[in-house]
Amino acid sequence: MKxxxxxxxxxxxxxxxxxxxxxxRVEFKSKFDLVTEADRQSESLIIKRIRNQFxxxxxLAEEGDYGCSGSDFRWVIDPLDGTTNYAHGFPWFAVSIAxxxxxxxxxxVVYNPYVGELYFAERGAGAFLNERRLQVSTIGTMEHSLLAxxxxxxxxxxxxxxxxxxxxxxxxxxxxxxxxxASLDLASVAAGRFDGFWEMMLKPxxxxxxxxxxxxxxxxxxxxxxxxxxxxxxxxLASNGLIHTEMQEILQQGCRPHDDLRA
Numbered sequence: 001m002k003x004x005x006x007x008x009x010x011x012x013x014x015x016x017x018x019x020x021x022x023x024x025r026v027e028f029k030s031k032f033d034l035v036t037e038a039d040r041q042s043e044s045l046i047i048k049r050i051r052n053q054f055x056x057x058x059x060l061a062e063e064g065d066y067g068c069s070g071s072d073f074r075w076v077i078d079p080l081d082g083t084t085n086y087a088h089g090f091p092w093f094a095v096s097i098a099x100x101x102x103x104x105x106x107x108x109v110v111y112n113p114y115v116g117e118l119y120f121a122e123r124g125a126g127a128f129l130n131e132r133r134l135q136v137s138t139i140g141t142m143e144h145s146l147l148a149x150x151x152x153x154x155x156x157x158x159x160x161x162x163x164x165x166x167x168x169x170x171x172x173x174x175x176x177x178x179x180x181x182a183s184l185d186l187a188s189v190a191a192g193r194f195d196g197f198w199e200m201m202l203k204p205x206x207x208x209x210x211x212x213x214x215x216x217x218x219x220x221x222x223x224x225x226x227x228x229x230x231x232x233x234x235x236x237l238a239s240n241g242l243i244h245t246e247m248q249e250i251l252q253q254g255c256r257p258h259d260d261l262r263a
Contacts, residue, residue, distance in 0.1 A: 004118060005097050012042040012079060012095045015111030020086065020114070036087055038215050041061055042079035046097060049135035050075055053077045064206050074100040076231065078205035081110075082181030083156075097181035100210030108209030110187040119187040119213055120197070127190050127216035136219040136240035137192035145173045145195035145243055148185040152201040160200055164254040172250065182236075186210025189238050196239035196247050198224070200257050204231035214238045224251040234258075 019038045025122035043063045050057060054073065061077040075097065081088060082093030084185050091114035099107040110119040119134070121127040127134040134200040139145050147169050170176045177194070179185060182202055188194045208231055211221050220241040221229045226248050229236060234257040239247055 001107060002120075002122065003098060004049065004053060005099060006109050006118065008032075008046045008098055009095045009109040009111040009118065011112075012046050012051070013111045015042055016080060016086070016093070016095070017043055017113045020089070020091075028057045036080070036083060038086065039080040039083055040248040042095065043077060045093075046077055046079060060204060063204065072102045076100060076205050076208040078183060079204075080242045081206060082179075085180045087186045090180070092179045092181055092184060093182055094184050095144070096205060097142045097214060101210070105208060105212045106146040108212035110183045110209050110213065112184060119190065119209075120193055121209070121212040121216040123212065123216065125216070127213045129187075134190045134213070134217040135192060136190060136214070136217050138242070139240060140242045142172050142243050142246040143174065144164045145177045146193075147173045147247075148188065148197045149176060149178055150180065150182055150185065150199045150202075151178070158201075160255040160257045162200060165198065165251065168250050168253065170248075172246075186238055188212050189240070190255045191217055192217075192240070196237075196243050197234075198236050198237050198247060198251060202234075202236055207228065207231055207233075207236060211236075211238070220244050222248075224256060 016038050040063050046061060052153050056071055058068050058071045058074040060074060078096040079098050086093040096103055097109045104124045109123045119129050125133045182199055185197045187210055189197050211229055214221050221238045223233050223235040224237055237247055
């Protein structure tokens, strides 16, 4: 399974690079949520490889509905995280694949083919960037921290649009970044490049591999209340652990997804 998940990510990344900056055809799933032919072809490639070896495993992926058989094994796939970046020729995008066994994340890969960086985590065995073992940063205060976040596709119309949090964290931290691919943001927390990350209304395929990377690199992942993360959570807070409480305190002060549900 380890070989399968790594090789699938690399092959999908090769496919994405073959189409990058070549006038990719873009469609819109909603007014602002786009998809490319590369998303669909990458997903098809990954699923074909998995089905060839494990035809009875469940699959949860961004672009298609593959049903649920109740298998103990579930693959969670984002064939192209950062589609907007990709479509505009901005080289911050990734393939993200994770494997759950009986509801627990066991393997995760996030691969940025543009720079050739493959992040891999195995539960209990650590997290790695190519061959280098990863460890979260040792920054201990918010004011010295570099943070990352993202905004949901419907941020123009929803109450919990993250603007309030972004302003607060920008004032309290050394700086905030918004690169545009949650899987890579989480991988960067695992690598110690970011000290913390927060975002709302992400999907399971955005989170799965990145959560395991952060945890296996010694970091902490929770919802905004500090409770354990699940793939269905509408809030994600990931950090080196040292600034988690400081970040959590700020995240109690703004608009959250349940505010939209009440509206």
